Amino acid sequence: MAVTVRIPTPLQKLTGDKAEVNASGKNVQELLADLDRQFPGFKDRLCDPDGKLRRFVNIYINEEDIRFLKNEQTSVKDGDEISIIPAIAGGC
Amino acid sequence: MTFIRGLRCRECAREYPAKALYVCEYCFGSLEVDYDYAAISRKLSRQLIESRPPNIWRYKELLPIDGEPSVGFHTGMTPFFKAHNLGRALGVKELYIKDDSVCHPTLSFKDRVVSVALSRAKELGFETVACASTGNLANSVSALSAKAGFKRTIFIPADLEAAKIIGSLVYAPRLMAVEGNYDEVNRLCAEIGTHYKWAFVNINIRPYYAEGSKTYGFEVAEQMGWKAPQHIVVPAASGSLLVKIWKGFKEFYKLGFLEEPTCRLYAAQAFGCHPIVTAIEEGSDIIKPVKPKTIAKSLAIGNPADGYYAADAIRETGGWGAAVTDEEIVDGIKLLAQTEGIFTETAGGVTVAAAKKLIEQKKIPRDESIVVCVTGQGLKTQEAVQDHVGKPIRIKPNLSSFQEHVKDN
Ligand SMILES: Cc1ncc(COP(=O)(O)O)c(C=O)c1O
Ligand SMILES: [Zn+2]
Numbered sequence: 422m423a424v425t426v427r428i429p430t431p432l433q434k435l436t437g438d439k440a441e442v443n444a445s446g447k448n449v450q451e452l453l454a455d456l457d458r459q460f461p462g463f464k465d466r467l468c469d470p471d472g473k474l475r476r477f478v479n480i481y482i483n484e485e486d487i488r489f490l491k492n493e494q495t496s497v498k499d500g501d502e503i504s505i506i507p508a509i510a511g512g513c
Numbered sequence: 514m515t516f517i518r519g520l521r522c523r524e525c526a527r528e529y530p531a532k533a534l535y536v537c538e539y540c541f542g543s544l545e546v547d548y549d550y551a552a553i554s555r556k557l558s559r560q561l562i563e564s565r566p567p568n569i570w571r572y573k574e575l576l577p578i579d580g581e582p583s584v585g586f587h588t589g590m591t592p593f594f595k596a597h598n599l600g601r602a603l604g605v606k607e608l609y610i611k612d613d614s615v616c617h618p619t620l621s622f623k624d625r626v627v628s629v630a631l632s633r634a635k636e637l638g639f640e641t642v643a644c645a646s647t648g649n650l651a652n653s654v655s656a657l658s659a660k661a662g663f664k665r666t667i668f669i670p671a672d673l674e675a676a677k678i679i680g681s682l683v684y685a686p687r688l689m690a691v692e693g694n695y696d697e698v699n700r701l702c703a704e705i706g707t708h709y710k711w712a713f714v715n716i717n718i719r720p721y722y723a724e725g726s727k728t729y730g731f732e733v734a735e736q737m738g739w740k741a742p743q744h745i746v747v748p749a750a751s752g753s754l755l756v757k758i759w760k761g762f763k764e765f766y767k768l769g770f771l772e773e774p775t776c777r778l779y780a781a782q783a784f785g786c787h788p789i790v791t792a793i794e795e796g797s798d799i800i801k802p803v804k805p806k807t808i809a810k811s812l813a814i815g816n817p818a819d820g821y822y823a824a825d826a827i828r829e830t831g832g833w834g835a836a837v838t839d840e841e842i843v844d845g846i847k848l849l850a851q852t853e854g855i856f857t858e859t860a861g862g863v864t865v866a867a868a869k870k871l872i873e874q875k876k877i878p879r880d881e882s883i884v885v886c887v888t889g890q891g892l893k894t895q896e897a898v899q900d901h902v903g904k905p906i907r908i909k910p911n912l913s914s915f916q917e918h919v920k921d922n
Contacts, residue, residue, distance in 0.1 A: 427704060429536075440707055466538075467541075479816070484700070486696075486816065506700055506703045506704070507535075507541050507703070509536050509542070509543040509719065509819075510536075510645075510702070510713075510716045510719065510818055511695070511696075511702075511751055511814065512626075512650070512719070512723065512750065512753045512818060513646060513650050513715075513750045
């Protein structure tokens, strides 16, 4: 499955300043693995040493927070849009 | 002269320059302003603070700007007083209200954070400011940026209360009403922020903005006679105000202005959106996001940025939290109005109702000092109470019509 992933500023150094990249996989976990293949070090930044998504990283599929779906097991399909967004933002 | 040393990640302690950055590149942790406390301590004293005009900048050494502020010269030093009537109604001995329903210029505590954010944005060279808001922040950024001379684009959820919309539009910002809830507006703004060189006060300027909330705590301590209360009930949306009130008390202690504070912090949230209270009640390490459904729109953040830190501060101090229903919120607004003569918005109704609940549950003892944080103005959320406050008695302009309706004297 090929999807578009929007990259937050803090990770753009890894993607060669690209704000949007393509990745493939059938769920979020596989997408992250693919991103790590394309951009070595990517996964270390998003996940803690146990491989779990860091608590200050939010991932959205077509605008929906994956924590309302099936977290890293959420499946993705062709054409989905994925956003990776730092959690530390906002305040009414 | 600046007392800012830089920004530092709250998670991994990596250091960054004091620019428009808000998130650690390595671990996505929150960046916080780091000050030179030794230098501040040589300069700042209680006497110096007391000698200054009654606004938030009396604490300016503890606020993150390098030079002089550009707005907020009438913001802060809002009323603080012993609320005898409300105290009696709640059955407690020593209850105080800190009343930001009359904060200048837009009638919520947001004028504090925005004054700091815009002063810093000016120093960082921005021409345009922006924010994602549940209403109060929108009002404050709209007004203060008009004064400070910024271009501005403000994002709000489309379904806000009329007064919060008009209370932004009158200052002529570009107001974007997003078809979605606050969390969606916020996510959108985080994405927009990567494409525009704007100062988003609660995103890339957030480390500076958030520091403004400390002044609410500084004032409580100063106005209590340089001490912290034993208990303080704080409305929580992102959780930032709660975290920063606690930081403010700790800074005053560090500088020798207070004895070591033993203050317990309590989060007040609406039942229809209480991710922070849930984490406290369940003793959970994670903050589970929720989809908000409450009349307390100003507190309707289902995915609170400072949720973890708020929960940490509550646990560290031995506090607790309470979630209240929409009906309890309306009752809280009316109780405050009818005992203390203060009309607060839904967030204030949440706080009063949560204080009542925490006292009834014996989480807060009846014989210790309690501060209730009133942070916004009732005229902005009239929809919440309009069907619950009765109606005027309509009469003809003559004595008999009056007497027909009024039997007592
Ligand atoms: C009136 C009022 N009180 C309290 C809050 C909560 O602020 P925080 O996001 O710092 O928890 C808000 C946020 O909009 C508010 O408008
Ligand atoms: Zn970090």
